[in-house]
Amino acid sequence: MTTAAAPLLSVRDLVVEYIDAAGDVRILDALSLDVYPGEILGLAGESGCGKSTLAFAILRLLRPPAVIRGGSVHFAGQDLLAMPEDALRALRWRDISIVFQSAMDALNPVLTVGEHFEDTFRAHGRPAEAGRARARELMTLVDLDPVNLRSFPHQLSGGMRQRVGIALALALEPRLVILDEPTTALDVVVQRAILEKLVSLRARLGFAMVFITHDLPLMLELADRIGVLYAGRLAELAPTAALAAHPGHPYTRGLLHAFPSLHGSLSEVRAIEGTPPSLRSPPTGCRFHPRCPAATAACVAENPAVRALAPGHLVACHHAGEAAR
Amino acid sequence: MTPLLEVRGLTKRFAAGGTLARGAVRTVVDAVDFQVGRAEIVALVGESGSGKSTIARLIARLDTPEAGALCLDGEDVLVREPRGASRAYRRRVQMIFQDPFGSLNPVHTLAHHLERPLELHGRASGAELRPAVHALLAQVGLSPPEEYAALYPHALSGGQRQRVAIARALAPQPELLIADEPTSMLDVSIRMGVLALLRQLRDTRGISLLLITHDLASARFLADRILVLSGGRIVEAGPTAQIVDAPQHPYTRQLLAAAPGATRTAPPATSHGD
Incomplete structure (x- = not known):
């Protein structure tokens, strides 16, 4: 591509x-x-x-x-x-x-x-x-x-x-x-x-x-590239290798760990807490915040804009790219 | 020790369809033998048409086999109860279906769905019903149970409905659960929660589980042993690690190679730093 x-x-x-x-x-x-x-x-x-x-x-x-x-x-x-x-x-x-x-x-x-x-x-x-x-x-x-x-x-x-x-x-x-x-x-x-x-x-x-x-x-x-949608919005879009290796959105990280695989540790596998929201009354701010382990006050208050984490790697998360999250 | 469930020579035939094939029969389950021990999780894995759901239905006694023995605690229930399962059998063997949207009644509350089997199988009555219903809901992770008890199925997500279906199956306090593709219709982010719940039921209550699935990765997560079914016959059986890591039968290898992620390494373990 x-x-x-x-x-x-x-x-x-x-x-x-x-x-x-x-x-x-x-x-x-x-x-x-x-x-x-x-x-x-x-x-x-x-x-x-x-x-x-x-x-x-x-x-x-x-x-x-x-x-x-x-x-x-x-x-x-x-x-x-x-x-x-x-x-x-x-x-x-x-x-x-x-x-x-x-x-x-x-x-x-x-x-x-x-x-x-x-x-x-x-x-x-x-x-x-x-x-x-x-x-x-x-x-x-x-x-x-x-x-x-x-x-x-x-x-x-x-x-x-x-x-x-x-x-x-x-x-x-x-x-x-x-x-x-x-x-x-x-x-x-x-x-x-x-x-x-x-x-x-x-x-x-x-x-x-x-x-x-x-x-x-x-x-x-x-x-070649993957877009991840959550509740009607783009959560992340990146070349496949980048998305798998450095997922920027907590939802993407959750999805990557939500599938049991045929290889590797089974203890890493876990469900994402909660359920997808109703679009009739979506959560304020970031729509993933009620399920997000790293949500802060900013996530509740404001919808994160889609921004580039790296060239070609888009993510809509207030905290993407912060060190040691 | 006698296994909880033992199936010997189980055979089911169906009339083949179509006007040209009138009178023809197709053997869907062909002399299948296996056992499920107490507190054991056994996965029956195969493609569509392999006969795995038919085996589930035969053990749940929703269908009658043409031949074979179906022994619970060493006693052949097909001999003891040839005309259909007794309530005593159903109390001990319960089934969870694939479709949690079709398996709950839209006009009844969750409380109703759970009170019925509790009463029918003599597990609770009268004033005991409410706390028994709440205990079941709490056990499958639907809390606060007081609120969930009053809800109708339409108010629940697929994963929550499947938890209700599991609670209903638990109501008679069964020894064996049969789960036919319990997560294939659920959203991906909540599938693992349902699988983990099934494992927890085994770990804490010693319930045996026969898991019917086409997904070898789910079987790897949950099962102690895997049976691989093809064309109505078990082509390979063994401990989970042996089947996944050192498959012997070409069909097992084909299933493993076809699974998504088979050629890929697991996602990085470090990035989940929450």
């Missing part, structure tokens, strides 16, 4: 709220991040932290009651939030595609796999004949027998369906693929095979990935 290049995707101060009679609920609170060409950006966080909302917001796929209240999303210099709907429709899938968590729900049960490809090509004005050849090629790309183009989704295993989802996402050679928990529903052996496939396809085709997951150990293996 070359951070010197211009970002492919640039999200600035994005605010998403859920309209609610009892008061609007802020799901994403002034979130900013960049995705560079060809990189894998991991987004880690727990349920309700806003990571899937971000994926949908980037493509303007949010439905009421979720609405974008502010900020900007630029893709290759174009303002996606200001773009007319038909231009955006052409851009979706051609430039930015998405792989959903549940391939069973993402695929149409009454269409064959082949018809999904035809549909995709037709919607983007590609000739049917070339499309059929391309579909066979794409199936081979994800290690599926093209004979499965005649299958219906329910005839495939969960792993095969997710491979179809990936093949469809790559159909128009997008520059960015967003993956929303693509392997969470799969068991570890199938997950491993699919991730290895994605990494090798990225190397061949050069697309960038935003990989959303709650599984931080997985992210540490896969991503």
Whole structure:
């Protein structure tokens, strides 16, 4: 990854709220991040932290009651939030595609796999004949027998369906693929095979990935950079090695120790005390402060701004980088 | 000494689906043998479809095996109670399910969820119920118990719900808990808390635990012994350290290699300086 290049995707101060009679609920609170060409950006966080909302917001796929209240999303210099709907429709899938968590729900049960490809090509004005050849090629790309183009989704295993989802996402050679928990529903052996496939396809085709997951150990293996979200805000964003070696945010440190591993000391493993906050009535100041072992009065009073701890290493913590904490 | 639970030749078949396969049967659990000792934690590890949840359901007697023996304290309960589990069996063997959102009733308070098994299994009644409910809630870390007792499930997080499910399983004072993927639906930051609670129950109360999981790292954290299941058969069994550090069967090696973090060293121990 070359951070010197211009970002492919640039999200600035994005605010998403859920309209609610009892008061609007802020799901994403002034979130900013960049995705560079060809990189894998991991987004880690727990349920309700806003990571899937971000994926949908980037493509303007949010439905009421979720609405974008502010900020900007630029893709290759174009303002996606200001773009007319038909231009955006052409851009979706051609430039930015998405792989959903549940391939069973993402695929149409009454269409064959082949018809999904035809549909995709037709919607983007590609000739049917070339499309059929391309579909066979794409199936081979994800290690599926093209004979499965005649299958219906329910005839495939969960792993095969997710491979179809990936093949469809790559159909128009997008520059960015967003993956929303693509392997969470799969068991570890199938997950491993699919991730290895994605990494090798990225190397061949050069697309960038935003990989959303709650599984931080997985992210540490896969991503070039990792963003950690907490309660709708960016807690930390850093190159993977820096995040693993020098986590600046107490939440990141907690997450790194919250997973039992197959190696090392088991006594180091511990849960983070407390539970993620309700976004309906989030804590004042830093939203992590009720669970933070190092919280001070400043953390209760004031929301910490995102700042650079080192070049490319962003963190939103009043006390990040202080010695001997 | 007789093990608390001993399973011998346990076999379960299901009719294979689809019109073309009519009459075909699939053996999901294939002549499985294992034991769980008193105050022992045994993990049953395998991929989806390996048969591990079916084994849990057979031992909980939610399903009936085609063949085999299921012995509690050396006595085959399938012979003694062929038509289904007695209340006495259920008192001794309790199950915790994967989905804490589906396993609690949304229209009842937590107190109700815990009073029922206490009464049903004769562990408390009348004026004893309130303190017994509070003791259960406190035991699973839901305090102050007086406040939690009055709540409905929707007011709780996934981790808190799973603690209620554990409290409910503890109400009959069982000797064996079966936990089917107890943390896979929980937020990552609270999973460890639930695993630690299960271990504490073994350490302080001598409860035996059969942990069903696909996550070898959780099994390593909790279990004394690991059984690796593939295609309905146990392909490898042994003490946890031996299975994780020196796996013999190719399938065990494959599972270990596929686990996230398998190729990575543990996070730095020094940075957690709070």
